[in-house]
Amino acid sequence: MTQTTLTRKIWMALTGLFLCFFLVIHLLGNLQLLLPAAESQLQFNAYSHLLSGNILIKIISWVLYASIIAHVVYAIIITAANTRAQKQKYHYDRRGTVSKWYSRNMGLLGTIIFIFLVIHFRDFWYVYKFGQLPLDARGNKDLYTLVMEVYSQTWYVGVYVICMVALCYHLLHGFFSAARTLGVYHPKYVRWIKVLGWIYSVGICAGFAIIPVYVHFLK
Amino acid sequence: MHIRLKVWRQENTDSAGKLESYELQNVNEDMSFLEMLDVLNEQLMKQGVRPVEFDHDCREGICGQCGVMINGRPHGPLKNTTTCQLHMRSFRDGEEIYIEPFRATAFPVKCDLKVDRSSFDRIIQSGGFISVNTGQAPEANTTRISSPLAESAFDAAACIGCGACVAVCKNSSAALFTSAKITHMALLPQGKEEAQDRVLHMVNQMDAEGFGHCTNTEACEVVCPQEISVLHIARMNWEFNKAHILRK
Numbered sequence: 001m002t003q004t005t006l007t008r009k010i011w012m013a014l015t016g017l018f019l020c021f022f023l024v025i026h027l028l029g030n031l032q033l034l035l036p037a038a039e040s041q042l043q044f045n046a047y048s049h050l051l052s053g054n055i056l057i058k059i060i061s062w063v064l065y066a067s068i069i070a071h072v073v074y075a076i077i078i079t080a081a082n083t084r085a086q087k088q089k090y091h092y093d094r095r096g097t098v099s100k101w102y103s104r105n106m107g108l109l110g111t112i113i114f115i116f117l118v119i120h121f122r123d124f125w126y127v128y129k130f131g132q133l134p135l136d137a138r139g140n141k142d143l144y145t146l147v148m149e150v151y152s153q154t155w156y157v158g159v160y161v162i163c164m165v166a167l168c169y170h171l172l173h174g175f176f177s178a179a180r181t182l183g184v185y186h187p188k189y190v191r192w193i194k195v196l197g198w199i200y201s202v203g204i205c206a207g208f209a210i211i212p213v214y215v216h217f218l219k
Numbered sequence: 220m221h222i223r224l225k226v227w228r229q230e231n232t233d234s235a236g237k238l239e240s241y242e243l244q245n246v247n248e249d250m251s252f253l254e255m256l257d258v259l260n261e262q263l264m265k266q267g268v269r270p271v272e273f274d275h276d277c278r279e280g281i282c283g284q285c286g287v288m289i290n291g292r293p294h295g296p297l298k299n300t301t302t303c304q305l306h307m308r309s310f311r312d313g314e315e316i317y318i319e320p321f322r323a324t325a326f327p328v329k330c331d332l333k334v335d336r337s338s339f340d341r342i343i344q345s346g347g348f349i350s351v352n353t354g355q356a357p358e359a360n361t362t363r364i365s366s367p368l369a370e371s372a373f374d375a376a377a378c379i380g381c382g383a384c385v386a387v388c389k390n391s392s393a394a395l396f397t398s399a400k401i402t403h404m405a406l407l408p409q410g411k412e413e414a415q416d417r418v419l420h421m422v423n424q425m426d427a428e429g430f431g432h433c434t435n436t437e438a439c440e441v442v443c444p445q446e447i448s449v450l451h452i453a454r455m456n457w458e459f460n461k462a463h464i465l466r467k
Contacts, residue, residue, distance in 0.1 A: 004422050005392070005432040006459050078432045082390035085324050085431030091238055092225070092317035094291030095387050099438035104389055106434065177435040183457025185450045 005081070006181075011074050013178035015067040020175060020200070022064055027207045033147065034214060044147075045140040048128065072114065079107055102169040103177075109170040116163035123150055151215040160212045168205035175200055220246045220312040224259065226271055227319045232327050232335075238317070248308040252295065253278060253285060255307055256318075273332040280304040280444060283379030286386070287332045288319040293383035293442045301381065301444040321386035325393070325428045338428035339380050339396060345424035346417035347400045349409045362408050375403035377445040384439035384447075390431030395439040397425045398455030399447045405458050415462040422459055 029051075032044045051057045102109065124146070127133065133141040150156055175197035184190060222243050229236025243262070246255055253275050260270035276284035285302040289295035295305040310316060318332060326334040364372075376399070384395035401418050404410030410417070433452055440449045 004426050005394075005430070006422055006456060007463075009432055009434075009456075010460065078434075082392075082431035082434075085391035085429055086322060086389075087324050088322050090288060090291060090319055090322060091227075092288075092291040092319065095389065095438060097292070098387060098441040099389075099436035103434070103436040173435070180435050180449075180453045181456055183453055183460050185453035185457055187450065190450065190453070 005078075008074055008078055009181045011070060012078070013181040015071040015074070016174050016178050018063065018067045019071065020171065020178075022060075022067075023204050023208075027204055030208065030211055033144070033211050037219065041136060041142070041144040042138055042140075044144045045136050045142055046138065048143045049140040052128070068117070072110075075107060075110060100173070103173045106170060106173055109166045112163060112166040113170060116159075116166075119159075148215060148219065151212045154216070157212045157216045161209045164205045164209040167208075168201050171201035171204065172197060220248055220307065220310075222246055222255075222307075222310060222313070223315045225315065225317045226259075226331070227328075228271070228331055229320075229328050231330060236328065236331075238319075246307055248306070250307045251278065251303055252289065252305040252307065253303050271332060272330045274334075275303060278303040281379065283381040283444075286321060286381040286383055288317075288321060288386060290317050293321060293386040294381075294444060298441055299444055299446050301379075304444075321382050323382075323385045323391035323430070325391065325430050326382060326385060334382070336380070336382050338430070339382065339393070341428065342393065342397055342421055342424045343400060346413070346420040347404070349404060349413065351409070364407060368406060372403055372406040375399045375406070375447065375451055378403075378443075378447050379445055381444060383442045383444065385430065387438045387442045388431065388433075389436065389438075390434055392433040392439075393425050393428070393430040394433035394452045394455065395443065395447055395449065397421055398451040401458060402451045402454045405454065414458060415466050418455065418458040418462050419466075422455075 029047055032047060033040055035043060096104065124143070127146060128141060128143055133143065133146065136142045136144070176193055179190075179193045179197075184193060224241045224243065225238045226241060227236055228239045241259060241263075243255065243259055246258070250258070253273070256271060256273055263270050273287060274284045276282040278285070280301040280303055283301075286294060287302055289302065289305070294300050294302045296309055297305060320326075320328050320332045320334050322328075325338040326336055329335050378396060378399035380396060382396070385391050385393050388394075401421055404417060405414055435449070435452070437449050440447065
């Protein structure tokens with residue numbers, strides 16, 4: 001299939017929506033960290049062990065890595081083409097007054113999220129997969145204690161919350177933009193998707209942000 | 220009123236342009252923006268300076284010929300207005316007004332404020348038509364078109380092709396223009412027959428002209444003189460996806 005501006009956007013939409021779906025699952029798993037300490041430790045570690053051993057989860061994780069890479073690569077291709085489409089800049093530019101700032105700065109927000117992902121993978125994913133972790137009472141790798149240690153650092157919680165705000169704005173535009181790219185043109189459903197996008201974006205990001213804050217101050 | 224102008228002057232497509240400063244005294248606030256430029260040109264001609272070239276035709280807001288960037292926005296500070304329907308009362312006495320041409324790689328500057336928008340014509344030529352049988356005019360009621368359908372097709376057809384959507388877009392995307400032309404025909408029974416080829420050809424032509432990707436910032440709808448809805452872009456995407464999935 002030849003690449004047009006529209007097909008590239010479809011890839012952005014499909015990979016983006018898959019990542020949206022993944023965030024829901026990821027958040028539901030993480031919410032176990034809010035349980036009372038003893039119960040939370042065993043349950044969270046058992047859950048992590050279950051995910052790392054399951055073949056179905058393994059396939060999904062490969063789709064996930066591919067989606068992240070494709071989303072980033074297409075973003076770069078699209079941005080490069082858009083820059084070529086407007087070589088000469090305006091000397092006096094007030095175009096920003098007619099659109100939302102986050103809709104114009106998806107690349108910047110995406111870069112913040114990407115940097116967050118690098119930190120996130122290094123601290124948890126890499127250590128769990130390739131590092132040495134002590135075992136808990138049931139013999140599962142003790143990811144829970146690692147998470148608690150990381151979340152006890154104030155700067156880390158601060159960075160985490162800032163990144164979740166960036167993610168929220170990214171999702172706010174991304175969710176609705178994906179629906180538009182896929183061709184939802186009926187005014188009624190467009191309205192629903194706007195509302196759903198707000199609920200989804202704020203819900204996901206508030207959910208993720210609450211966990212380190214709760215652990216840091218109350219656990 | 221007294222105004223200070225910064226106008227983009229450029230000899231031709233290949234030359235480098237720059238902003239020149241001019242001052243106008245005794246500007247009537249009931250003048251349209253283009254009439255103000257006429258007054259400027261009269262003054263320049265008396266001084267022996269080459270007048271500022273700009274596009275215009277009907278000066279009634281319906282032809283889509285005029286269009287310049289005024290203080291960083293296409294067609295100036297008002298929403299949904301053409302440059303000719305903007306009046307000097309929208310500016311303050313003593314205000315500095317920047318006037319630049321619409322900028323996009325697909326809209327090369329021809330001279331001063333005049334840009335070459337023939338890329339739009341080529342998008343239309345690539346698919347913005349229907350094939351009809353020649354001969355006697357058919358009975359008018361053979362093809363039934365309900366009033367709401369005719370109205371919504373007309374909403375899309377109202378696009379005057381001024382290019383403000385491209386000028387305001389941070390990506391110089393022509394999605395609003397192209398989608399309006401596609402939707403206009405996709406809605407009507409006469410347009411159904413060639414719907415697949417039309418959307419594919421027009422999107423390919425839009426890309427070939429060097430327009431950017433639509434990232435749904437929706438700025439285009441705000442500045443469009445005809446209030447063309449961004450939902451037409453969604454419908455273009457729908458038609459495009461459908462054509463890709465269903466074509467043989």
